[in-house]
Amino acid sequence: MAYTEEELKKELETKEYEYGFYTDIDSETFPIGLSEEIVERISAKKNEPKWMTQWRLEAFRAWKKMDEPDWANVHYKKPDFQAISYYSAPLKKDKYESIDEVDPELLATFEKLGISLDEQKKLAGVAVDIVVDSVSVATTFKKTLGEKGIIFCSISEAIQDHPELVKKYIGSVIPVKDNFYAALNSAVFSDGSFCYIPKGVRCPMELSTYFRINQAGTGQFERTLVIADESSYVSYLEGCTAPSRDENQLHAAVVELVALDHSEIKYSTVQNWYPGGKDGVGGVYNFVTKRGICHTHSKISWTQVETGSAVTWKYPSCILKGDHSIGEFYSIALTNNYQQADTGTKMIHLGKNTKSTIISKGISAGKSQNSYRGLVQVHPRAINARNFSQCDSLLMGNDCGAHTFPYIEVRNNSAQIEHEATTSKIGEDQVFYCNQRGIDPEKAIALIVNGFSKEVLNKLPMEFAVEAQKLLEISLEGSVG
């Protein structure tokens, strides 16, 4: 078996990141560096109203006074924020009215990524908004959704067409001064998705955003705002890829979810940014702030599959403000080679009878480091709060690490909090059992990992679950424990 392991390890090392291509699209890129002038230029480029420009400048001024956080359990060369270009957009004439007008080169890119816009439009019934570098290039199904009153468009369009909604909710969950990366994003975000589900509407299809970094030397800063009005429901998907490069590209996104009374938002992410080469060169720095606020009887559910990025720093959180609200977090974080992930969630219980569930599965292979960092906080007035957390880690090989940093703060005596965590490796006897039944080690590992992650995979929408499962298998090939 030792031989097979060797062989597999080699195969894994040489395994290429299959989305690592670069598309030569004419694009407009701002000069590198960040200043008030650049912020104003981005804002002007987007033809934004004055309040938006002011909001960005306020964020920028706050950001200048902040220090980069270094408490996370990750080590990397700090990005030089003056060496990044803060705006890059595929050059285009005007707005696309239909898919046919989109740059054929760009469409070919999406073919390669496995997202055929046309096909998707007809078959899958998923509305897609696609963001390349910093700009939203295509949104499908707009009309169909419009009939129901659902607004699904890029955030720059939303700023133009629905300023009252954007003004009311942007920064309401994640204030501009929230943290270093959120402030940076607030100052320079160039696009992202916006979604509004009106009262009592159940969104008939999955909404999806696809993010792609294409240009070199740029950072991607997108901003997503999802608002579910009273008694509505939406399921939202997000996927991302980037070309393979030797430099570290920065991705600092902000996602805000607002779930009003009796509504439900399901937010799923498959994150597959370029993880860097097998020797740890290059890869995307993924510093993301995601947070949702739950009003009375509402529910927010985060599901994430994290397989990409050189460094991940991401804590999708729920503020359970309303009584009887529910927060859920399901996560699989897989790290290989020199990847580092510090991810987890925060559940802030403010309302009465609030519930939260945290299921986190960490898988570390190669020389990677994988950390779970979570906070469960029960405030004095949060009567009958309930939390269940489970974080399991799987280690493959002896060069990787798995860490858990759960913080539990309870200030109410009616709270019931449970937390458990385990760390283990893939049992030799489990692999042996599979071998005996004619399943080769590689398949056996995939099988076991899939079983380990099942609880989370089950939470993903169908199309994503298949993709995620495949992604796990690819990322893990050969890491026989």
Next chain:
Amino acid sequence: MDFQEKLLASHIAFEEEIDLTDPIHQLRIDSLETFEAKGFPTRKDEDWKYTSLNTLIRKDYALFPKAETSIDLQKVKKYFLYEIDTYKVVFIDGVYSPFLSNTTHDGLDVCLMSAALTKSKYRDLINTYFNKIANQGDSLTCLNTSYTREGAYVYIPKETVAEKPIEIIHFSTGEEKSLWLQPRNLIVVDQNAQVQIIERHQSLKEHDVVTNSVTEIYAHQDALLDYYKIQNDLTSASLIDNTYISQDKNSNVKVHTFSLGGKLIRNNLNFYHKGEHCDSTLKGITILEEKQHVDHFTLVDHSQPNCESHQDYKGVFTGKSKGVFNGKIFVDRLAQKTNAFQQNNNILLDDKATVNTKPQLEIFADDVKCSHGCTVGQLDNDALFYLRSRGIPEKEAKALMTYAFANNVLESVEIPILKKRINLLIANKLGVNLGLGL
């Protein structure tokens, strides 16, 4: 002048009272420098996120107690395990009390740190062990090192079993209005030796006393050590306990911490494995009321293969009390086949009580079994109803359930009379007679 400045300035006065030729004096000076550079920890330090020393260090304390205060044995008898014969090292306001103590040099050494530091026959031991595992970057430990003068010194030679338990007791009398004590203990258990130690801090009347204690413990190959910390002080007394334990191959160390009183208690309990097949047990019962605050900060550093650690901390919080548990398990890449378990259960009985817990695993080896669990909850209403429907009054029923909750930590106490004592303390604390035949 704030208290930190006073500590720095008073060192000159301290130097006048001690023997400057003893082998550790340079260490004192270096440590004071480290303390000066770092200062007292604040809540901005991740390790002190939930515990603030501000209220303590805002006050002023006497550093040097008046020469000697004697106390009547009858008055303090109840704090000793008087039913059985024990070795005793007793300090009153930081000063050794020969009258209350029962030390020995017969076969084993149970004596004083001041003697070990100054007498030449101990010089080698001091050079080998003193300040070797204590965290030299920790400001409170450094503060203690810089003022090291007195404490207990225990040496159990090879193949020796200490026949009697050793009691280390610190009394503070309240003669000084406020007092800052810094005892320093060194305990060496040589190969295949065994010993049981009980440590207690007790103030005799309400006054501000803060004890910043450092204990270094070395358990050599096959050694067996049972250590009990009884923290049932008056509500004006605070304790910062820094304990560092080094374990060699096949050694077994158990530390039980009973935190039943005091104003602010911080227990820094650190285990370092230096050989294979070590077994470490960390257990604790915390029962708090009013505005008391207890912070358990544990570290088990698994740096060798085939070792085990078991942690079990139970907490019951009433009133406005605050409990903190921060347990860190570190498993090095070399430490294959490690079994590390950690459990922290808490019951909140009043709506103003708070629990902050942070069980932490850092694992770099793959063939290990590590788990931690923690819960925060209340007494089960159904069970309470069951008891009450059988005629047990609510108060007793609650006490019974709380007692049962904490009980399995008591199971592993190996000195029967001590177990009985702690049972009684807990029963008193819960305000009931549990009919334990005491």
